[in-house]
Amino acid sequence: MKICILCLSVFFALSCSLFQKKLTRDDPLVLFYKTDPLPETVASLKLTERARENIKDKKYSKALALLNQSLEIDPDNAFSYYFLGLLYHEKNEPKRSNGILERAKLLFREMPFWLSACYELSSQNWLKLGYGHQAQEDALKAEALVKH
Amino acid sequence: MKRFFILLGMLAIILLMGAVIYLFHLTSVVQQRFSELRWDIPSKVFSESTHLFPGVQIQSLNLKSKLDRLGYRFVTSPSMRPGEYFIDSSNSPSQEIWILYLKDFDYPTRSFKGFPVRWTVKQGMLVSLEKVALKGSQALDMVELEPELISEFFRGIRSDREIAKLEALPAHLLNAIVVIEDARFLEHSGIDPKGILRAFLTNLKSGKIVQGGSTLTQQLVKNFFLTQKRSYSRKINEALMALIVESKYSKDVILEAYINEVYMGQRGSTSIHGMKKAAQFYFSKSLDRLTLSECAILGGMIQNPGLHSPFKNPKKTIQRRNIVLQKMKEHQLILPAEYQEALAEALHPSKVPSVKNSAPYFVDHVRQELLERYPENVILTQGLRIFTSLDIDLQLYANQAMEITLAALEKIHVQELTVPQNAASLQGALIAVQPQTGWIKALVGGKNYEQSQFNRVTQAKRQVGSLFKPLVFLTAFERLPQKYTLSTLLKDEPFVYEYDHHQWEPQNYEEKYYEEVSLRTALELSINIPTAKVALDVGIPHIAAQAKKMGITSYLPQVPSLALGSAEVSPLEMAGAYSTLANGGFYVPPYAIKHVVSPDGAILTERAPEAKKVVSEQSTYLITQALQGVLERGSGIGVRMFGFNAVAAGKTGTTNDYVDAWFAGYTSQLVAVSWVGFDQEKRLGLTGAQAALPLWTRFMLQTTRGKKQASFQVPEKIISVEIDPRTAQLATRRCPERLTEVFLKGTEPKTFCERHSAPVLQKKIAPEFRKDAD
Known part of the structure; x- marks a missing residue:
């Protein structure tokens, strides 16, 4: 009976993880946290999400202002650094983008999904800068993190 | 008679011609003025705005003072007029309900129309936030309180x-x-x-x-x-x-x-x-x-x-x-x-907001930054709106700390100030920067702006003394990690170094020598000789290069005394360098201006943080660990004695002949650098711990009050190992002193303490009876 319950529990847990919707880069950012983040982080993330939408709409000035505000509230908001990196990338400033992405990578240590996104973006930046080898290295890192 | 009429006629013609010419002149004047209807509009400098959201500690925001400065009027009954606020604490002493009607404001990227908001504060924390409307209220994630007007740039007439x-x-x-x-x-x-x-x-x-x-x-x-x-x-x-x-x-x-x-x-x-x-x-x-x-x-x-x-x-x-x-x-x-x-309709004028420039040195710095991009004429007449990073509360704390500290120093240490008239000209400088973003949060460039507008934060370059030592050891950790760790034992014996037909003989403070000290102790107690030895081993050019990467752009002479801080550097540069330590190895250039907006709303300048990895996270962590020790048991212990208990790291700095007194310190959220001395480079007679440390501590005590303080993040590849500090080897049970030290993985000691183990007994005990290294 105990073994039966144990097997059922394992099966249940596995099926939950299998059927659980995989988060994407467009999902609410707070969902990526394993534990409830601090109020400052929650508030900061809401601004980051708005910045994300503005970047998609190519409203870069609005996005930049929102990211500044988000960092004012929580200067360790990894997502804000990532989207700032994305913004610099879209404004064709790959060097600046890579600089800020290094910061994001440090803060995303516990989030391989987003760490992979950072490497993917920095790979694109390296290509723009003419560093093919470095671009390939980062692309492989991104891939490895996704598989993990 | 005929002649009279002729003369009269001629006079009339002359007058008429004169009138016509005068009319032409007036017309020209009018046309010139109307052709380009322009007025001199002063440019305005704004501080950072304030964000309110569920979970924020209201006390830490100094909200009432801020609202007062912004010109919000406190009313005794709920109001629906812009610029007024009401507080209801009748329900419970630990609960308040605030109703505030936000004012209209043009932010850099949006024009905001004010509306009434209501929030509830329970035990000092904002727990709910909503927009008040006629048809019920609507929950809000966040509300932004507009920035404060710090100053205006006028041309001539105000x-x-x-x-x-x-x-x-x-x-x-x-x-x-x-x-x-x-x-x-x-x-x-x-x-x-x-x-x-x-x-x-x-x-x-x-x-x-x-x-x-x-x-x-x-x-x-x-x-x-x-x-x-x-x-x-x-x-x-x-x-x-x-x-x-x-x-x-x-x-x-x-x-x-x-x-x-x-x-x-x-x-x-x-x-x-x-x-x-x-x-x-x-x-x-x-x-x-x-x-x-x-x-x-x-x-x-x-x-x-x-x-x-x-x-x-x-x-x-x-x-x-x-x-x-x-x-x-x-x-x-x-x-x-x-x-x-x-x-x-009753008369309800708004409250006049105060435009008191509490940050004149900061405003001057902003002006200098603007002049790099815009002509002066544009700044003074075109009505630019300049949005900065200044935190007015922090600025006021900095002003207060400067005033109190210099007055106290003049009063207490008047004997050490060797020339009595020097007491009147004692000067100070303080800058605070958010390390992650580089935003300048407070800046005081002197004792009294009205007496002297010289900005000692940005314009003064002074010898930094021992403030430079962390950079020496940082370079050592980066370049020679196997050789130099926090536990590495260094000889503390006088020596003479010869180079380029010069001789250099560094001295310790008060000529006190310890024979042998750990690198950690050398940094905590700011001991010169071991630092000098490490610097010569690592190489002065490498140390200078590392300093440059960390934002020190002043000339760094490639001489041995650089290790002990003989270079002349500004407090602004030192703030950038210490921000790198606080920031896990990222250099983020300090700056003040976030947005410059034209009167019609066009964004002329926009800036967000930039970062460059200049040193490893692990090396900066090791230095931070040692600098935390400075405050616990080293030359900066005065910080703790002052009552500052937050997790922080810092370094004192005193130059030769006690001319300059420095203190640089940081928490995970804020870096501040303070300097005290005389403009004329006369002997101050006080150390960094005596003069600059109190200034820093008074400021930081206020900034951290009521706020949660985070610890410094431990990076990957950092391990803690128990060692014997006297031998720098792994501690055994016989070691009288044991210390948990941090190391970069792979650089920790591999052997047990030989001094306090029993090797003779070890050999006599059969292997099968040996329990451990003892």
């Missing part, structure tokens, strides 16, 4: 205005202005003969100029071109120019120029011009939100803004308003019902 298009003015306001100042504006051609005649007769009766019969056009001409002096010649010129203006330009152009030019009162020494600025100044409203009553008040004020000021003479304001409303009703510009409603 006048402030905001330009408005004619179509932006509400009809009631236009009607109020016209009906009270020039009811026949649309009918006359610049001058109103009836009005002039009436005024002339009145002035003749009284024997002096007591009344004007000026039209709006004449008033505009007077303000644009002429003096305020009441005289017949001025009146004649005014009339002629008014006719010229009306002949050349439409009524719309004239009216638009008028509503932007008209004088509407004073804010201290600054004159307020234009209806848009007046609406904001007196009622905290944008033009489209003015009520009929408020429109009538503004229209009525034109005659005498001082006399009819809602701030100074509310009774006279109401009287004048009623006259305007009466006239509007008589001219059928408003309905009787509107008239009655406006009459019944």
Whole structure:
């Protein structure tokens, strides 16, 4: 009976993880946290999400202002650094983008999904800068993190 | 007789020609002024704004002081007027309900229309936030309280205005202005003969100029071109120019120029011009939100803004308003019902916000940054809006800390200040930077700005002394990690170093020598000789290169004494360098300006943080660990004795002959660098711990009050190992002293302490009975 319950529990847990919707880069950012983040982080993330939408709409000035505000509230908001990196990338400033992405990578240590996104973006930046080898290295890192 | 008439005729012709030439001259003057209707509009410098959201600690925001500075008026009953707030604490002593009507504000990328918000505070924390509306309230994630106006850049005359298009003015306001100042504006051609005649007769009766019969056009001409002096010649010129203006330009152009030019009162020494600025100044409203009553008040004020000021003479304001409303009703510009409603409306002027420049050195620094991009003329006249990173609360703490500390030093240490008259000229500098973003949060460049505008944070370069030592060890950890760890034992014996026909013999403070110390102890106690030895081993050029990567752009002489801080560097540069330590190895350039916006809302400059990885996270962590020790048991122990208990790291700095006193320290959220000394580089006679440390600590005590403090993040590949500090080897049970030290993985000691194990006994005990290394 105990073994039966144990097997059922394992099966249940596995099926939950299998059927659980995989988060994407467009999902609410707070969902990526394993534990409830601090109020400052929650508030900061809401601004980051708005910045994300503005970047998609190519409203870069609005996005930049929102990211500044988000960092004012929580200067360790990894997502804000990532989207700032994305913004610099879209404004064709790959060097600046890579600089800020290094910061994001440090803060995303516990989030391989987003760490992979950072490497993917920095790979694109390296290509723009003419560093093919470095671009390939980062692309492989991104891939490895996704598989993990 | 004939000759007389000829002469008369010639005279008439000459006079006529003169009049024509004069008219041409006046026309040219008018055309030049009207061809580009421009006014000198001062540029404005704003602080950082404040964000309110569920979970924020209200106490840490100093909200009441902030609202007071922003010109929000506290009222004793709930209000629905912009610029007012109410607090209800009747339910429970630990719970407050705030209702605040936000003001309109033009942020860099959006124009915000104010609305009432309500939030609940329980035990000091904001727990709920909502927008108050007639049809129920709506929960909000966040609310932004507008930034504070720190200062304005004027050219010559201090006048402030905001330009408005004619179509932006509400009809009631236009009607109020016209009906009270020039009811026949649309009918006359610049001058109103009836009005002039009436005024002339009145002035003749009284024997002096007591009344004007000026039209709006004449008033505009007077303000644009002429003096305020009441005289017949001025009146004649005014009339002629008014006719010229009306002949050349439409009524719309004239009216638009008028509503932007008209004088509407004073804010201290600054004159307020234009209806848009007046609406904001007196009622905290944008033009489209003015009520009929408020429109009538503004229209009525034109005659005498001082006399009819809602701030100074509310009774006279109401009287004048009623006259305007009466006239509007008589001219059928408003309905009787509107008239009655406006009459019944009480006067609610906004509170005058204070524009006290509490950060003059910071503003000067902003001006310098602006001059790198914009001509001075543009900054002084084009009405730029400059949004900065300054935190006014932190700035006020910094001002206070500077004042108190220098006064205390002058009082307590007057004997050490070798020349008595030096006490009056003791100077200080303090800068605070958020390390993750580089934003300058507070900046005090001297003791008293009015006495000296020299900015000792950005412009003064002084020898940094021991403040430089962390960079020496940082370079050692980066370049020689296997050789140098925090536990590495270093000889502390005097030596002489020869180079380039020079001899260098570093000395310890008070010539005290320890024989052998750990690297950690050398840094904690700021011991010169071991530092010098490490520096020579690592290489001065490498240390200089590392310093440059961390933002020290001043010239760094490639001499051994660089290791002990012989280079002259500014506090701003040191703040950047120490931010790198606080930031896990990322250099983030400190800066002040986030946005520059033109008067019509175009973004001219926008800036977000930049970062560059210049040193490993692990090396900076090791240094931070040692600098934490400085505060716990080293030269910076005074910080703890002052009562500052937050997790922090810091370093004292004292230069040769006690000329400069420094302290640089940081938490995970803020870096601050302080300096104390004399401008003339005279002997201060005090150490960094005695002079600069109190300044830093007083400031940081205030900034961390009521705020959660985070620890420094431990990076990957950092391990903790228990060692014997005397041997720098793994500790055994026999070691009298044991210390948990941090290491970069792979650099930790591999062997157990030989001094305190029992190797002879070890050999005698059979292997199968050995339990451990003992």
